[in-house]
Amino acid sequence: MENNDFVKAYAPATVANVCCGFDVLGFALDQPGDEVWARKTEQPGITISAIHGIDGLSVNPAENVIGVVAQKMLEALQVTHGLELQLHKGMPVGSGLGSSAASSAAAAFAVNELLGSPFTVQELVVYAMEGERKASGSAHADNVAPSLLGGFVLVRDYEPLDVVPLGVPLELYCTILYPQIELKTSLSRSILKQEIPLKKGIRQWGNLAGLMAGLLKKDYNLISRSLHDEIFEPERSVLIPLFKQVKEAALQAGALGAGISGSGPSIFALSASQEQAYAVRQAMEAVYAGSGIDTKTYVAQVPEQGVRLVAPSTIQPALPL
Structure with missing residues (x-):
């Protein structure tokens, strides 16, 4: 150099x-x-x-x-x-x-x-x-x-x-489960509706504002309550095998929240500690065990x-x- x-x-x-x-x-x-x-x-x-x-x-x-x-x-x-x-x-x-x-x-x-x-x-x-x-x-x-x-x-x-x-106002760890299937971004976007009901929009804006506030106030509970997609996840999740089961397993294992990473097929879950993130990984992996779908998993910190x-x-x- x-x-x-x-x-x-x-x-x-x-x-x-x-x-x-x-x-x-x-x-x-x-x-x-x-x-x-x-x-x-x-x-x-x-x-x-x-x-x-x-x-x-x-x-x-x-x-x-x-x-x-x-x-x-x-x-x-x-x-x-x-x-x-x-x-x-x-x-x-x-x-x-x-x-x-x-x-x-x-x-x-x-x-x-x-x-x-x-x-x-x-x-x-x-x-x-x-x-x-x-x-x-x-x-x-x-x-x-x-x-x-x-x-x-x-x-x-x-x-x-x-x-x-x-x-990164507070310590956060992310568990990623990547089911090794092909999911094109173009397909994931093509199924989205171009218009949304006002009621859902209001709830989505509230969740986004709540997530921002939770980060800045260092409030894990508010972050957890706000990690919810009212609009896009219900449409996109059908393209990811076992998504609902994996998300539920992550939440049961103590994750603050979980959802689709980008346009998928990876699924992310946020946790307040590294120990919790590894427990979440184990729970997410167990859902795919025996499914015939290969997966990769990562546990990573959200870095400054x-x-x-x-x-x-x-x-x-x-x-x-």
């Missing part, structure tokens, strides 16, 4: 929506996550020299989110030299844990550091959103913002973009910090330094 010509960044997975915060709320996990390695090259343009940890992703920088993010940043800064990038996927794709967001956030942070930090971390959100546009067709921020900023993040508006970091630099160890340069 001499002369600031070689950096590597780690960006964590995220949980978006958080029950009542559809498209406006997300929080970071301390693991799993993705790493992006970057260095300057004399040759103009962007090269993705290697992708580790997963098969099938394109090394064409115009077709991979890390290349798209880096190109947008170079254009904004009118940089004439080139970049070599490598990606290490440390998290599953299509899991509802913000996989493309983690790659996008790590790329934005690595490139920013390499170029002398011309942008604040919060300013990087708009560039990381371009990776989300490439991945899903929509430049949304509810995954990339917490991956970059850590903790809970509220996306108040997009016109103009208004991202509000809430931090999101993206960060890491020592160059996992990824090695493909080209001579």
Whole structure:
């Protein structure tokens, strides 16, 4: 990393929506996550020299989110030299844990550091959103913002973009159960109704406000009462096998609340302690035992910090330094 010509960044997975915060709320996990390695090259343009940890992703920088993010940043800064990038996927794709967001956030942070930090971390959100546009067709921020900023993040508006970091006012642990089935975001969104009854809307707004208040007042009980999705979960949950049973098991095991992570199929549960989170994991796993569906589970803390630099160890340069 001499002369600031070689950096590597780690960006964590995220949980978006958080029950009542559809498209406006997300929080970071301390693991799993993705790493992006970057260095300057004399040759103009962007090269993705290697992708580790997963098969099938394109090394064409115009077709991979890390290349798209880096190109947008170079254009904004009118940089004439080139970049070599490598990606290490440390998290599953299509899991509802913000996989493309983690790659996008790590790329934005690595490139920013390499170029002398011309942008604040919060300013990087708009560039990381371009990776989300490439991945899903929509430049949304509810995954990339917490991956970059850590903790809970509220996306108040997009016109103009208004991202509000809430931090981690109190200790929270998240249990994630990922049933390894394919669930496309496009399908998960297509079944949602475009209009909602006023009564349900009022209850949803109350829950979101209650969740915000519970975080800021450090009130676990209020958080628990507010972790309820009145509108979207009833429609989306039918696409996730055993969802209702898993959620009920998590609540019976002491979770503050549980719901769909992003567009699924992962299911998250929040707990007030690590010990409780592991007990919740055991209860959630028991529901899927014998179902014939493979699962992955994680227990992660909600961290204060999101993206960060890491020592160059996992990824090695493909080209001579």
